[in-house]
Amino acid sequence: MSLDVDFTLTLPGFRLEVRFIGTGGVTALFGRSGTGKTTLANVLAGHIRPDRGHIRLGERVLVDIEAGIFVPPHRRRIATVFQDGRLLPHLNVRANLLYGAWFNRAVDRQKLAEIVGLLGLEALLRRYPRHLSGGEKQRVAIGRALLAAPSLLVLDEPLASLDAARKAEILPYLETLRDRLNLPMIYVSHALDEVIRLADTLVLLEAGKVRAAGPIGEVMSRLDLGPGAGRADSGAVLAAAVETIDAGYGLATLVFPGGRMRVPADGLATGQTLRLHIPARDVAIARDRPEGLSILNALPVTIAEMTAVDAGAVELRLSLGPSLLVSRVTRLSAETLGLAPGQDVYALIKSIALDRAGGLI
Amino acid sequence: MLTPVEATALELSLRIGVWAVAGSLPAALALAYLLARGRFPGKALLAAFVNLPLVLPPVVTGYVLLLLFGRHGPIGAWLESWFGIVVAFRWTGAAIAAAVMGLPLTVRAIQLSLEAIEPGLEQAAAGLGAPPWAVFLTVTLPLALPGVLAGAFLGFAKSLGEFGATITFVSNIPGETQTLPIAIYSLLQVPGSDPAVLRLVLLSVAVSLGGVLAAELVAHRLKRRLAG
Numbered sequence: 001m002s003l004d005v006d007f008t009l010t011l012p013g014f015r016l017e018v019r020f021i022g023t024g025g026v027t028a029l030f031g032r033s034g035t036g037k038t039t040l041a042n043v044l045a046g047h048i049r050p051d052r053g054h055i056r057l058g059e060r061v062l063v064d065i066e067a068g069i070f071v072p073p074h075r076r077r078i079a080t081v082f083q084d085g086r087l088l089p090h091l092n093v094r095a096n097l098l099y100g101a102w103f104n105r106a107v108d109r110q111k112l113a114e115i116v117g118l119l120g121l122e123a124l125l126r127r128y129p130r131h132l133s134g135g136e137k138q139r140v141a142i143g144r145a146l147l148a149a150p151s152l153l154v155l156d157e158p159l160a161s162l163d164a165a166r167k168a169e170i171l172p173y174l175e176t177l178r179d180r181l182n183l184p185m186i187y188v189s190h191a192l193d194e195v196i197r198l199a200d201t202l203v204l205l206e207a208g209k210v211r212a213a214g215p216i217g218e219v220m221s222r223l224d225l226g227p228g229a230g231r232a233d234s235g236a237v238l239a240a241a242v243e244t245i246d247a248g249y250g251l252a253t254l255v256f257p258g259g260r261m262r263v264p265a266d267g268l269a270t271g272q273t274l275r276l277h278i279p280a281r282d283v284a285i286a287r288d289r290p291e292g293l294s295i296l297n298a299l300p301v302t303i304a305e306m307t308a309v310d311a312g313a314v315e316l317r318l319s320l321g322p323s324l325l326v327s328r329v330t331r332l333s334a335e336t337l338g339l340a341p342g343q344d345v346y347a348l349i350k351s352i353a354l355d356r357a358g359g360l361i
Numbered sequence: 362m363l364t365p366v367e368a369t370a371l372e373l374s375l376r377i378g379v380w381a382v383a384g385s386l387p388a389a390l391a392l393a394y395l396l397a398r399g400r401f402p403g404k405a406l407l408a409a410f411v412n413l414p415l416v417l418p419p420v421v422t423g424y425v426l427l428l429l430f431g432r433h434g435p436i437g438a439w440l441e442s443w444f445g446i447v448v449a450f451r452w453t454g455a456a457i458a459a460a461v462m463g464l465p466l467t468v469r470a471i472q473l474s475l476e477a478i479e480p481g482l483e484q485a486a487a488g489l490g491a492p493p494w495a496v497f498l499t500v501t502l503p504l505a506l507p508g509v510l511a512g513a514f515l516g517f518a519k520s521l522g523e524f525g526a527t528i529t530f531v532s533n534i535p536g537e538t539q540t541l542p543i544a545i546y547s548l549l550q551v552p553g554s555d556p557a558v559l560r561l562v563l564l565s566v567a568v569s570l571g572g573v574l575a576a577e578l579v580a581h582r583l584k585r586r587l588a589g
Contacts (some may be wrong), residue, residue: 100489
């Protein structure tokens with residue numbers, strides 16, 4: 001189900017101009033604090049009315065200001081998980097979970113057992129929100145949103161108020177939801193690692209405007225997206241699968257569209273799919289196939305694009321079959337090596353981040 | 362034990378208090394909701410109007426009630442011709458006076474508790490499919506309940522102490538409009554009735570203290586249950 005968003009909203013001292021299309025799966029709204037991410041989530045949920053434009057979810061028109069259409073929040077079937085959980089304090093966990101079922105006959109109460117199992121909530125059902133930890137509250141909030149049978153799930157910085165351990169507790173559940181439920185999700189975040197782990201589509205917001213939008217691998221490898229994405233974090237995002245495991249050396253071979261890579265095997269299993277983040281600063285360039293080098297992954301690539309990022313550094317977009325890598329080298333190196341678009345070179349990958357707990361992040 | 366006069370005054374005071382609260386609570390809830398959530402021109406004026414009985418001399422409030430609800434007043438005449446109800450110089454009139462005098466206190470208590478509700482909770486409920494009336498019944502009202510009950514008890518306690526507006530509006534009729542404070546006032550006019558006055562005063566203090574204590578207890582319990 002696609003989400004088609006195109007609206008303008010003027011608030012005192014702030015203007016939000018948003019246009020993007022989410023094509024199912026997880027769409028991440030990514031940007032720094034104060035770029036309008038939460039306002040955008042509120043517009044989607046129907047708590048704020050935009051000045052002009054439309055919001056369509058699949059076949060349904062939720063907002064079309066010009067045509068005088070504005071569906072109120074309770075008829076949108078967009079459930080939101082907020083940063084602060086917002087569980088109803090006077091109801092226990094079970095009643096919170098079933099709250100949406102009071103108003104929606106389509107909600108199958110049998111589904112309660114399924115969601116409770118999926119999110120590990122069995123032991124919490126009779127407790128009241130004030131007796132839950134932050135991580136538990138968020139799991140209940142996610143379950144409550146799912147049990148309202150939404151056609152879109154909005155997660156508004158759901159991990160932002162949790163510490164690292166609680167984040168690590170929730171993230172696998174979010175991955176499970178993404179992989180098991182056929183439910184489009186909007187994931188609002190300013191944490192790049194979460195976005196890389198979860199998102200299929202990335203919408204990059206900057207000062208109330210969409211700076212870039214598209215498949216995450218595509219947007220992350222673009223060279224012109226400076227401060228919004230955070231320079232130090234720019235890099236490639238690849239979907240890969242574990243092909244074989246060499247137990248003797250403790251290495252796994254990963255296959256992705258256009259090539260293969262070897263990484264430490266700890267915790268990986270053959271056939272497992274995962275996502276790789278390869279930061280631009282961790283990719284070096286060699287003109288010839290390198291010899292006598294400890295780096296395991298040297299991939300033959302073609303320079304697709306070169307951009308000077310500042311006086312001393314150059315970023316390269318490297319194509320490898322259908323996949324893209326990004327490399328950041330000094331301008332001196334680029335000139336010494338005589339690098340130019342169209343040239344065939346080798347990408348030397350120093351480190352790889354895997355998108356799973358206990359991986360290489 | 363209580364003398365028949367004391368028992369009558371006590372029963373009348375309690376009956377008037379209960380009816381004043383029961384009758385004014387829906388209106389107080391609506392007014393508090395308007396003042397807490399509404400955005401409309403004249404909101405400040407409405408707030409001032411609701412609080413007027415708090416600052417007006419009670420005798421003025423009583424006189425205004427007499428003008429409006431008297432048998433020839435616009436509301437009084439209407440009540441009599443349509444429903445055959447007469448409130449002037451009846452205990453029902455005393456209940457109206459008590460309700461009007463207690464309204465500012467009740468509205469204030471409810472309004473404060475409505476304003477303390479995190480708006481995000483109501484938005485979350487709407488996002489889960491709850492229409493506005495359901496949000497009000499399942500989220501707003503339960504969370505405001507400590508304030509509603511505290512307001513009701515305050516209004517009740519206020520009605521037990523109401524004197525000026527009541528005696529102006531419905532006069533001093535034993536068994537009909539002679540509440541505890543009016544009974545005390547009447548006895549004070551009679552020389553040598555000090556022991557009887559003291560008994561009524563103690564009775565009045567006990568009843569009022571009970572009401573205020575009950576309000577505190579209920580509010581405290583509910584707050585603890587709703588916390589966090």
